Amino acid sequence: MFDPGVGSFGISAQLSGTETDCALVDLMAQLHSCEAMLVERKLAVVAEFFTRRSAQHVEGGTWTSSAHELAESEVSAVLTMGRAAAGKLIGLGFALKTRLHRTRAAMSRGELDFYRVSLIESATANVGDELIDEVERLLLEQVLAPPVDGGTGLTGRRLTAAIDRIVARVDPEGMRERRRRALADRFVGVSAAEDGMARILGSIPAEQARAFDGRLR
Numbered sequence: 001m002f003d004p005g006v007g008s009f010g011i012s013a014q015l016s017g018t019e020t021d022c023a024l025v026d027l028m029a030q031l032h033s034c035e036a037m038l039v040e041r042k043l044a045v046v047a048e049f050f051t052r053r054s055a056q057h058v059e060g061g062t063w064t065s066s067a068h069e070l071a072e073s074e075v076s077a078v079l080t081m082g083r084a085a086a087g088k089l090i091g092l093g094f095a096l097k098t099r100l101h102r103t104r105a106a107m108s109r110g111e112l113d114f115y116r117v118s119l120i121e122s123a124t125a126n127v128g129d130e131l132i133d134e135v136e137r138l139l140l141e142q143v144l145a146p147p148v149d150g151g152t153g154l155t156g157r158r159l160t161a162a163i164d165r166i167v168a169r170v171d172p173e174g175m176r177e178r179r180r181r182a183l184a185d186r187f188v189g190v191s192a193a194e195d196g197m198a199r200i201l202g203s204i205p206a207e208q209a210r211a212f213d214g215r216l217r
């Protein structure tokens with residue numbers, strides 16, 4: 001059986017009901033770190049599997065998008081998820097393998113969880129290969145710094161904003177490309193809901209969203 005090298009919390013995670021609050025907090029932190037290390041291993045395996053599938057198509061001289069589609073289908077079946085979700089795992093795992101080496105190392109140490117790694121990958125997708133290491137270095141200096149008293153560290157929108165500031169300074173062209181891509185991907189959709197209602201979902205420029213929200217109010 002493959003040893004993930006992150007230890008086992010199977011026994012120590014069993015709760016007796018007599019633990020102090022501090023002990024529970026410590027256990028939560030340990031398990032969260034362990035989970036991040038296991039997810040990094042899973043992403044590495046997914047990326048290796050995709051690399052091999054791609055190589056098989058290249059060797060046969062017939063590489064097409066079917067290499068990615070085949071890997072998606074197999075990963076989705078093994079992990080019991082939709083193909084779109086499997087495709088995202090493949091993309092994230094491949095990015096960690098080929099570009100985001102510092103981020104991957106931090107995740108393998110249990111310092112970054114799947115959520116924050118996903119944000120980092122998405123926000124740095126347009127950074128040039130020759131600049132990504134510097135962007136990562138500057139970002140992780142902030143992300144891995146001890147949080148201030150009462151704070152939760154960089155996560156969510158604060159993390160995305162920090163990435164944007166660093167990318168704008170180190171790779172302004174990458175930032176402009178990301179904005180162009182976001183503008184090209186703008187959309188508004190309406191779907192039926194229960195009780196005669198409907199849901200509106202969209203992604204539009206911030207200034208237009210503010211105007212839209214003002215008109216509704």
